[in-house]
Amino acid sequence: MVSEGIVFNRALQLAPFINLFERRGGKTGPVLRAAGLEHSDLSDPATLITGNALYRAVEEMADALDDPYFAARAAEEFVKAGPVQARQSFAASHTLAEFLPLAIIEIDTQISNIRYSLQINAEFTLIRGERTFTPAAPIVQADAATASIWVTLLRLVAAEEFDPSRISVSAQENAGIPADLVPRSSFLKRKWNGVQIGFPSEWLKRPLLLDWEIPPTRRGEFQNTSPREAVLQWLEKACLEEIGERSFGIKHLAQRLDVHPKSLQRNFTRLGTSFQEIRDKVRRERALEILDRDSSALNEEIAELLGFSSAASFSRAFKRWTGVTPTEFRKNR
Structure with a gap:
């Protein structure tokens, strides 16, 4: 099967998954080769890899560990530590309402496999991420990672107000989403090429009191190329x-x-x-x-x-x- 469309992403996106995979004893060589990648492709975080290679590598890691929730857990760790892709947005924001639009714009400059949009009304807010291509690789882990990133962020920001039953997650698959992240009653299975997360708009007022120590940009991490x-x-x-x-x-x-x-x-x-x-x-x-x-x-x-x-x-x-x-x-x- 071949996909429609072609997208490129920075190797930085794969780093959180590789870090967890190696800590759990996984051998990255076979996984990368199965995805059409080599270690040299990841030597510079700014190096481009294709969207299909990214998806395949994460699926291979989950299969190698026999862990259907691997990507969701890796994404959860990634957000708790402080996602480097949102450095500028975090530094410039005091509330979730300020952070989300800035983060979506900042992330858009670094990845091309998903285009995010934000819809807000008085009652409910939607974070909508739609893929820009039809993947040839499986999407179970990819959807789980995307859902986990945003749900984990909401849980950290909403703190004591967080109630998972008030969240909705829409995606093609939920096999990779653990029940302690999103209860099955909050999941809506939809035949569309992306993931959507909904939450109460009142959470937007919450201060961005996150224990993130995001490191400064390393030399070469983001190349100065269009x-x-x-x-x-x-x-x-x-x-x-x-x-x-x-x-x-x-x-x-x-x-x-x-x-x-x-x-x-x-x-x-x-x-x-x-x-x-x-x-x-x-x-x-x-x-x-x-x-x-x-x-x-x-x-x-x-x-x-x-x-x-x-x-x-x-x-x-x-x-x-x-x-x-x-x-x-x-x-x-």
Whole structure:
């Protein structure tokens, strides 16, 4: 099964789950590989991973521990410690009413798998999170984590006023939501692509008296790149990893991303580029790197490394990129 749409999220989102998983004795290597990830993908919290990879990794962790409530518990710990994704919102707020709109805006700059919105009337408030893609990976743990994040926040803020029977949670699945988090009577099963949490609007007046010691932003945790630039960098990296395969094309990249090729093509269009342009850019930069390092490298060798069918086709492409042939380039060095 392939999903419709493509989303990228920062590796930071996966950190709370990996931390709990490893503390409980889990081996992350097999889990990450099953999700199409490697440890190197998580070396920088700002690194992009796909939405499907995120969902798959968390499902794999829950399965490995044989714990259906794994994601909900990890999310609960995450919120109690102080979610780093809401640093600025927490610092600028004194009440839940001030915090929620700011947090939703701040979170939106860091993730793209869910778009949150807030609906408030005198009686009831709704936090609505709708996925921006149709996942190829299971959603049981993903829905449980989302519900747990917001319900845990409400429990911390409402304190003695908190009453779980006054909360409503709507999602496709509740198999990953423990009964002590949300009673079954408060859960509404709905066939829609997201999670919705409702609570009494009177709780919005509650002060934000949370024992959060959110650390300052670490160097490199959030890259100073636009979402477009970050996605383009990810796509270039993916092409570079496969560039030596002559058969590598948009269908192969779509398969890696668990999306339909047409959906991937639409994303390239929205980014103002194409698969061919990305592949050309990667090939050009790699060719120049090889020739700068070793001017004696043969055209046949470079052509094979870059996935060209022949030395002649590489030479034609190189002249199109630079205005000179590889031979002329070597002479001008």
